[in-house]
Amino acid sequence: MTLESLRIQIDSIDDQLLQLLNQRMEVVRQVGELKKSTKSVIYRPEREKQILDRLHQASTGLLTPAAIDAIYLEIFAVSRNLEMPERVAYLGPEGSFTHQAAESRFGAMSDYIALPTIRSVFESVETGRCRFGVVPIENNQEGIVNETIDLLLEKDLLIAAEAQIPVHFTFATQTDVLSEITHIYSKDIAFGQCSKFLRDYFDGLPAQLVPVESTSKAAKLASQHPKAAAICSNIASKLFGVPVLFDNIEDTDLNRTRFLVLAKDFTNQKSGHDKTTIIARLPNTNKPGVLAQFLQEFDARHINLTKVESRPLREGATFRYWFLIEFEGHVEDPGVQEILKHHAADVKWLGSYVKSLG
Ligand SMILES: O=C(O)C(=O)C[C@]1(C(=O)O)C=C[C@@H](O)C=C1
Numbered sequence: 296m297t298l299e300s301l302r303i304q305i306d307s308i309d310d311q312l313l314q315l316l317n318q319r320m321e322v323v324r325q326v327g328e329l330k331k332s333t334k335s336v337i338y339r340p341e342r343e344k345q346i347l348d349r350l351h352q353a354s355t356g357l358l359t360p361a362a363i364d365a366i367y368l369e370i371f372a373v374s375r376n377l378e379m380p381e382r383v384a385y386l387g388p389e390g391s392f393t394h395q396a397a398e399s400r401f402g403a404m405s406d407y408i409a410l411p412t413i414r415s416v417f418e419s420v421e422t423g424r425c426r427f428g429v430v431p432i433e434n435n436q437e438g439i440v441n442e443t444i445d446l447l448l449e450k451d452l453l454i455a456a457e458a459q460i461p462v463h464f465t466f467a468t469q470t471d472v473l474s475e476i477t478h479i480y481s482k483d484i485a486f487g488q489c490s491k492f493l494r495d496y497f498d499g500l501p502a503q504l505v506p507v508e509s510t511s512k513a514a515k516l517a518s519q520h521p522k523a524a525a526i527c528s529n530i531a532s533k534l535f536g537v538p539v540l541f542d543n544i545e546d547t548d549l550n551r552t553r554f555l556v557l558a559k560d561f562t563n564q565k566s567g568h569d570k571t572t573i574i575a576r577l578p579n580t581n582k583p584g585v586l587a588q589f590l591q592e593f594d595a596r597h598i599n600l601t602k603v604e605s606r607p608l609r610e611g612a613t614f615r616y617w618f619l620i621e622f623e624g625h626v627e628d629p630g631v632q633e634i635l636k637h638h639a640a641d642v643k644w645l646g647s648y649v650k651s652l653g
Pocket residue numbers: 323326327337338339340342343346370371374375378
């Protein structure tokens with residue numbers, strides 16, 4: 296076998312793939328027309344998951360499930376854009392971890408806009424300027440993002456999907472001589488999360504740690520100075536064209552952030568692996584047992600609670616709270632229906648969506 300003859304085989308397979316992809320797009324175009332006439336939503340995460348699960352099972356070759364997911368993420372993104380381009384806002388700047396999370400859901404081919412604050416992402420979806428908004432909700436080392444939780448109460452948006460991504464930091468620089476590096480830029484919190492790497496590689500070297508407002512800004516600065524480096528996300532180093540010298544330099548590989556995809560009107564069909572988020576403003580939470588009794592209703596129906604977060608109601612000089620509650624299951628499940636009906640006046644449903652496995 297020569298390289299030339301192998302490449303001839305690859306070219307012929309690519310021709311077939313392209314033909315099949317074009318055939319798929321023709322069917323997708325028809326789905327788009329059908330959806331337009333019935334005013335149905337384009338993005339169906341539960342259908343995408345069903346397709347991926349089926350392909351994981353069906354695959355007998357060298358492709359791993361992660362490889363299949365990566366390829367199909369872009370196929371879905373192109374398909375959705377063909378049906379109807381839908382703009383996705385995310386908490387910027389470009390190259391942020393939220394950008395990475397947005398791409399993990401919508402692929403590289405979607406129409407994105409980076410916005411400066413979590414509130415501006417909520418507002419862009421609320422006003423219809425963007426169809427979806429991606430914001431962080433919690434990090435497993437740093438805890439909850441209060442601003443996101445409070446805006447879920449304040450605004451009338453729903454959760455269409457969630458994404459969980461591991462927070463990996465890369466060390467990006469144009470030089471590969473560590474002793475030549477004069478400045479290392481990053482967010483202060485990232486220095487803390489990569490302290491072991493910095494100790495092991497830079498103890499006794501002249502490099503100065505310079506905190507800046509975002510890891511994307513750090514990558515930008517490293518792209519402008521040949522003797523500077525950045526601790527940033529992989530996507531930021533790519534975006535600013537700074538070579539990655541070391542990958543995964545964080546102290547713990549257990550660092551993960553969870554993001555929400557927000558939409559104005561959205562319902563997912565049941566996938567069998569769903570999670571539901573609600574807001575509960577229970578009356579008399581200062582009376583003993585009110586919250587416990589409410590949570591007991593979930594236990595009685597074997598519904599597994601995954602999060603109970605309390606936030607101040609900010610009503611007068613009192614200490615009263617509302618709760619963000621998450622549990623396994625879908626709003627159409629009979630047990631969930633019973634609880635929602637029973638507490639119709641106190642509970643707001645925010646969404647049932649496919650549970651992210653990270
Ligand atoms: O099945 C649909 O509802 C489609 O719109 C098609 C398709 C696909 O490419 O398979 C595209 C977008 C949806 O998010 C899910 C699936």
